[in-house]
Amino acid sequence: MFRPLALLVALLTLTFVLSPLASPPFTGFRPDQLPVPQVDPPVQPAGYAFAIWGVIYLWLVASAGFGLFRRAQAQDWDHVRWPLIVSLAAGTPWLFVATRSALGAFVLIFVMLIPAIVALLRAPSRDRIWLRTPLALYAGWLTAASCVSLATVAAGYGLWFGDGVWAVIALALAFAIARWVQPKRPETPEYSATVIWALVAVVIANGSSQPGIAALAAAGAVGLGLLYWTDRHPRGV
Numbered sequence: 746m747f748r749p750l751a752l753l754v755a756l757l758t759l760t761f762v763l764s765p766l767a768s769p770p771f772t773g774f775r776p777d778q779l780p781v782p783q784v785d786p787p788v789q790p791a792g793y794a795f796a797i798w799g800v801i802y803l804w805l806v807a808s809a810g811f812g813l814f815r816r817a818q819a820q821d822w823d824h825v826r827w828p829l830i831v832s833l834a835a836g837t838p839w840l841f842v843a844t845r846s847a848l849g850a851f852v853l854i855f856v857m858l859i860p861a862i863v864a865l866l867r868a869p870s871r872d873r874i875w876l877r878t879p880l881a882l883y884a885g886w887l888t889a890a891s892c893v894s895l896a897t898v899a900a901g902y903g904l905w906f907g908d909g910v911w912a913v914i915a916l917a918l919a920f921a922i923a924r925w926v927q928p929k930r931p932e933t934p935e936y937s938a939t940v941i942w943a944l945v946a947v948v949i950a951n952g953s954s955q956p957g958i959a960a961l962a963a964a965g966a967v968g969l970g971l972l973y974w975t976d977r978h979p980r981g982v
Contacts, residue, residue, distance in 0.1 A: 804878065828867065920969065
């Protein structure tokens with residue numbers, strides 16, 4: 746017997762995963778989408794990093810299927826489903842919006858991020874592989890992507906600073922969000938690992954052209970890894 750929430754999560758997961766088929770490929774905002782064109786902004790990760798979406802899509806589908814057939818009646822899963830529904834509903838049209846409005850995509854990705862983090866924080870201790878891991882990957886990448894969007898759009902609208910300063914702000918914000926979330930789910934390092942994946946891709950993208958940005962991203966990646974280790978292995982324990 747299926748419960749409506751489990752079925753709705755499954756349907757929205759499918760619309761989210763299949764949405765790239767209905768939109769042209771997205772590799773970043775076009776220069777003509779912003780008043781100040783952003784061509785290869787320093788906060789943009791190297792292209793290979795976006796391949797993680799394949800893993801996220803497949804794991805979210807597996808999670809939705811498991812939830813539908815094995816946890817349809819589970820109240821602890823329902824507690825997660827409400828915010829996840831909001832995030833997936835916002836994520837389904839994101840690519841369509843992003844190809845038309847950089848500002849709209851910026852707003853929408855934060856609408857995706859916040860409930861995704863709430864869903865991760867609400868996830869039960871059981872079913873790590875089927876629920877917490879895909880949520881951690883999804884929320885982790887959204888953490889990085891939303892900060893990239895912030896820096897790109899803010900610089901693109903000429904707000905206060907240039908793209909270099911906005912890149913620094915975005916990297917600091919991504920680190921701060923990750924550092925706030927990870928101690929609340931110390932048994933789920935996949936979240937920080939995904940943010941680190943994005944930070945390393947920023948290092949690779951900027952190693953020769955923007956060494957300062959690359960160094961900051963590298964420091965953030967190393968810092969997140971070390972802080973997670975110290976959280977899990979406090980001195981004297």
